Amino acid sequence: MxxxxxxxxxxxxxxxxxxxxxxxxxxxxxxxxxxxxxxxxxxxxxxxxxxxxxxxxxxxxxxxxxxxxxxxxxxxxxxxxxxxxxxxxxxxxxxxxPYLTVIAEGIRTETETIPFDVVTIVDSSLANGETKITQTGSDGEKEIKYAYVQKNDKIMTKNILDEQVLTDVVSQVVVKGPQRTPVVIASSRGSGQLALGMIWPLAGRINSYYGYREGEFHTGLDINGYQGDPYVAATSGTVVSAGGMATTETVILIDYGNGILTRYAHSSKLLVAAGQKVSKGQTIGLVGSTGRSTGPQLHFEVIINGDNVNPLNYLR
Incomplete structure (x- = not known):
């Protein structure tokens, strides 16, 4: 404070x-x-x-x-x-x-990441199940000014006063073959949801869920963490991208195969490189402090056949 x-x-x-x-x-x-x-x-x-x-x-x-x-x-x-x-x-x-709870109120200005969207295009020239990334997505950046109420080290409420886009978002474009067959690795939930057997990449509460928030669609989960905490790969696979341009230095994209991708953003440090094969549970990066949250966090996405899905349906 x-x-x-x-x-x-x-x-x-x-x-x-x-x-x-x-x-x-x-x-x-x-x-x-x-x-x-x-x-x-x-x-x-x-x-x-x-x-x-x-x-x-x-x-x-x-x-x-x-x-x-x-x-x-x-x-x-x-x-x-x-x-x-x-x-x-x-x-x-x-x-x-804590023996005492310190309550602070004030106004803070932060730079936050705007997660990029994934645009899917069907291309009949590709084989069934084939997926290609033709344009790598790039997170945008904006400056947000907000009033807050904080208890010790946790922000309890945030009221946005002003925000300004500093860097525009570049959408990720995924081209896929037509008539894809849904991927089923395991079916263990009575509701009929598919379970891919993914593990949680980070231990922490969920700050923001998949779905609409404040008029915008949030494409994954924001999992609370501490600056520098390690996070792991939710699945095994091959690293498609890890860093690059200044606005993508905090992004890791892992290809599991069969049209399944997992995405990790807002890192303070990346521990893997593009083309590297990783195993489930392997440490791949460190938590950073960018993104709309009460502190450092990991933005985690699951992408199947080019479409974002709710990660909670696939994590165990």
Whole structure:
């Protein structure tokens, strides 16, 4: 909540009732101002046990408990992301709970990414099931000024005051053959939805769902994360594109095959390159802070036969 040229803080208050009173304590229990401030900043540290469930991984456990993977690992010395978990095993979760909730109100200006659209063209000269990307999409960029209410490190409400497009969006053009057969890898949901067996690329809450939002159609999921957190490939496949022009440096597109693509955007760093083969669960990039969200996030899309679909129907 530091005041900067792009962040004007108008008011700061505590959510809890704060008061001072005199009490008798032993001299050794008295904290200096610096020690008291550090204690307030650190918060109340609590340790909980978690029993490993089937299909759990370190990042999935972090997602279930609204923690970062690094925080889960830190509570279990001697392990890393490659350490194999055993079903029924108990691991430690060290959680921090703030003593005070600081509420700040102000006006902030941010540069945000505008996700590009995918335009599909049917070409009868292509074979059934064949797909080609004839124009690589490029995210646009806009500057947004908004009033906000923030509790500790989380923005609770945002009211847009003004926005200006800085860089125009370039649509991705996909050409596909006609009369394509729907892809079915597994059918395990009673509602009839198809399940591709994709895993969640990032542990975090969903900031924005697939579908219409504020009059615009959102083509994927925005998954909340922390700056620099690693995210993984939801499927195995071949990297079609990873970076390029300045406006596409945060985009990874992976071709699973059979007309299935997955797209990852808003990274702070890419760990794969075009043409590289990746496996499901492999770390491919680091979370960045661009995009309309309450903080760093991963924009994740599933594209089947050139059309965007709801990722929630395919993630497990």
């Amino acid at each position: 530091q005041k900067t040229d792009t962040n004007q803080v108008d008011t700061v208050s505590f959510e809890e009732k704060v008061e001072t009173r005199s009490v008798e304590v032993a001299p050794e229990e008295v904290l200096t101002t610096e020690e008291a401030l550090e204690k307030l900043k650190q918060g109340d540290v609590r340790q909980e046990g978690y029993v490993v469930q089937p299909d759990d991984s370190w990042w999935l456990i972090a997602r279930k408990n609204e923690m970062r993977t690094s925080e889960v690992l830190a509570g279990n010395p001697g392990v890393n992301e490659d350490t194999i978990l055993q079903i029924g095993q108990t691991i430690n979760l060290v959680k921090l709970f």
